[in-house]
Amino acid sequence: MGKPYNNTKATLALAKASFRSIMRSPSAVVFTLAFPLIFILVFGFIGSSEIKVKLAVAPGSDLQNPVIQALEHHSMVSLVKDTDTADIRNGLEKGNIDALINVKKNEAGTPAYLANVQYTSASMDKGSILKSVLNNLLSTLNAKDVKPTVAELYESTVQGRVYRRIDFILPGQLGFSLLSTGVFGTAFVFFSLRQNLVIKRFFATPVKRSSIVFGECLARIGFALLGAIFIIVIGHFFFHFTLIHGAITVLNMLLLSIIGLIVFMGFGFVVSGIAKSESTIPPISNIITLPQFLLSGTFFSIDVFPTWLQPISRALPLTYLNDAMRKVAFEGAGLWDVKQQILIMVIWGIGIYAVAVKTFKWE
Template identity: 65%
Template structure:
């Protein structure tokens, strides 16, 4: 009796062979696991690069007074003005904001009252702001304004909150970088190589379906990337104290986001493999896609620290939204339903890039 040919078995066989080839590839391990771990280790210990103190400005605050104008000129202070009061209070408690300021003009003396709330989640940055305000108040109240002293009064309070460590920022960015590298470089190199070595042409001489070839390669990359994601998350949590607010539930949500991001990034890889003429053209084409996202998607520093003209570019990149969703899930305890905005933008990117990939992808050299 002749056994019926199984495309499922063919797909699994292709996936197994591809996974073994990935594990034997030094470049795949280096870019997907070693580099992210090196960056995590370095930045987790040195606490990141430049310091930015995010200060929420309450609605209705007097922004024409000398206190506010002096804060605007301080380069390390980022004044956040477009958040509602409830959202600002929540962000203060969970450490997304370092402080909240409310400046009111009085009918009598002192002319201004400045109410400042700090959070224990950002004690170090709160101390920076306290020092800045003391210096500003000294200048204003000793002749820095035309009004007779005391011109301004400072009232301070502190709210409780979880400590937001730099590892909580850097790890999701490095995980996103790992997924981007795996999806783009891995996919592009493999399918170009399969075409040029006539492996795909030999597949066509067998009953195997075309979708089995693509699906097998995708499964191999998904298994490798998910294993790498679990490894990175565990190292970050147990070695450096990376926050997983809901434990393994958070890990599962991060893996689901990783899967979504990887599938989209593989679409870029399919596109590159279709455009590239030879293997030497893959790195420059892939870097055009990966390098801007690596630098501008909040991998190392918050996109709020970028110049205003650059922020729309950063906010349009898919890796930015994957990183933001990861951070909300890990530190803030958000569920997948709370990051639908980011998922929707990733979906739009996915539809667009696979439409391009279908047009450019080639089965034969």
């Protein structure tokens, strides 16, 4: 009696063959490596310097309080003083000023100061940075048992990580690379295998259908992870992309990449199932990828969108992958800290694979 057929070896063999095919595909290289890399290089060169938030101080503010003193020395904040209310309002409307702060002594005594901050929708990307700076500063103040001195505040809050444009752009480009690989790659491959009767020939062998799927998926994941590592390395060593915990951060980003890619491949299975011809795959795939590319915070914060559009942006799976990537890379969050984003991506995955089961065709 012969040895039983080893489907594990068959899966690995299919993965190896598919990986070689992907490496020879110009479109795969362009969407996974070249396209994101071009954007990273462009934004890396124009945004290699530190981001500055232009913060106006309202007339009548207490300029000697610890909040203003600390912000005045913060490397990411540029304070605008001695400006009248009309000029400040005009600057906020045009985006020349990113926010307005008014700090007064608290007559009640505790907390010592009350800070009121007004942001402008013209520069909400910088507004989110300022929110992080102020939250850290106010948390330090509120944690004190006694009223802090300016020196104590300066030592505890002025030191901070430099937030560069690349820290926002790179996770978005990495997410888009995974989206393109998952949707376009999966759709074209399985449609071609079905159209060329390759899958039908597999059915004449002992290879299981699951081995065909897993083999292709392993190849896609392997290629996407290589692309992710390449993008992260370029961003870190050439443009100082922040990896707060070094190799641990990279590992967490790669795990997020795997989760995101698996979800996005589900869209590819759906497209390959409903496409009537190879020429219909690009338009159907673009209907899925283009809105996410534009609305999921790839280039700028979704807070800049109109209020009615933001719920749509927050419903897209790429939004949560980008958000999780940025929290892990710059804020040092672990996977458990971004469990909400992961859960939403998993829910998307369950839903899209349920659709894929109904639409996917083997022959």
